[in-house]
Amino acid sequence: MGDSCDLIGYEQQVPGRDVVQISDPKILIPGVIPIPAPPTMRPLAMLLVGLASLLVALPAIVTASPTTIHMGRHDRIVIVGGGPAGVHYATLLAKKGFTKITIMEASGEIGGKSNTITDPLGYPHEMGTCYATSLYQPVFHLLKEYDPTNRLVPFLPGVKGHTWVNRDAIPTGDYNAYVLQLAAQVVGPLPVQQLIAAVNDGFAHYIDVHTSIFGVYDYGLPPQPTNNWARVSMSGLDFLKQNNLLVLEGFFRFVFQQQGYGPLDTAPAFYMLWWVHPEMIRQRQIADSQGKPWTFILSKGYQSLWKAMVNAYPNQIKVMYNAQVFHIMREEAYVYIALFKNGEPDVIFADHIVYAVDLSRNAPIPTDMYGIEKPLFGAEFASSAFVVTLFDSDAHRNESVSQCNPKLLGQTVHNYFPRYNITQLQQGLVWRVWNNQGMYRTTWIGSSVSFESVLDVVVYNNRLIQRVHMT
Secondary structure, eight states: OOOOOOBOOTTOOBTTBOOOOOOBSBOOOTTSOOOBOOTTOOOHHHHHHHHHHHHHHSOSOOOSSOOOEEEOTTOEEEEEOOSHHHHHHHHHHHHHTOOEEEEEOSSSSSOTTOOEEEOTTSOEEESSOOOEETTOHHHHHHHHHHOTTSOEEEOOTTSTTTOOEEETTEEESSHHHHHHHHHHHHHOSOOHHHHHHHHHHHHHHHHHHHHHHHOSOOSSSOOOOTTOHHHHSSBHHHHHHHTTOGGGHHHHIIIIIIIIIOOTTTSBHHHHHHHSOHHHHHHHHHHHHTTOOOEEEESSOHHHHHHHHHHTOTTTEEEEOSEEEEEEEEOSSOEEEEEEETTEEEEEEESEEEEOSOTTSSOOOOTTOOTTTHHHHSSOOEEEEEEEEEEEOOOOTTSOTTSSOOEEEEEEEEEEEEEOOHHHHHTTHHHHHHHTTTGGGEEEOSTTTSOSSHHHHHHHHHHHGGGEEEO
């Protein structure tokens, strides 16, 4: 999964305190002494006049190719959001030699949607990010470097009782049976080996179709399908129907729909094609042919990894917990950040700000958005709710686990899978964000500008850091 939401609404109420709109260069909060701004800060009225002229001078034009991001070694870099994207990017900056990196995390711990709870017996339970496939090599490299005792544990969905999928109120005992069950509805009740062959033929056809749309590329943000939008501007299920791929419906319902990315009937086909990269198919087939697992969980949980990464750079990375940002204004010489720190108002100045938060939920973008930025970040994002519950019970093996004396141990509600709609994708917003990273002292990372998975935010950051030039 991606990142936690660390920004509160610009005019949203905070428990015990009202956030008021800033009307001059100081924070106005009832009962609190105003915090003065630097002498060079212009009043908001002057800022709005200047912004209006900028909007005339700067129409919605974006760069045709990715920009270089310039920052000084000792620049103050503030990352808003201590989820996987924010933590990983902080370590990349530290490895590059930057010395003043601050992560502002709204909660009391880092990890964001990577939230691991340990039960009384000492077993970790993932309340967010949970799986890794053979495609997660960039994440495996991080484990080897920062958290080597956090081992990969094979997840075996083919073991009866390990995975239960309900369809038409008929339970099926394991993942492989479910995939073949749906395949049989398309090709008929063939012997098992023939059903397996039909699914493998479907995989080969899917790879051909995928390549004909996007070409060959490494996993991550797909190339913009400029001349092929008509082929992907539909739901995932319609895409399978139009390309004679319904034999793979069970596979896609497991790897896409069950992971929280929305029903195939309504989810944009583009995101399904993004997530199910041809290399994912190949890695699965290789593992199956060798009798090896291709899906894993972590022995200590994902949150252990992010904590270990932050702890590796104590002199370069500082984490500010319980820091809720509610206002950001970018001046020519600095970035002005207003926040509540442990419930008390505070102000921080930065030379560069990195947004590593979910932009679809109460995340106020800077008040001084320029004409270039407004089409990119002023658009509304769709998102989903993803609820994870951990409970214990006294159920017998032949009973539902929730049937006998269930005891709630923990529950987490995630704002999940922020995404553009088909029209916004056709306008190229996700690629325009990529090309304009670093403009106006601002970088945007995390699931809102890539995809809701740890693999995606890590791959995105790995590519983005290559554009960072130390001045």
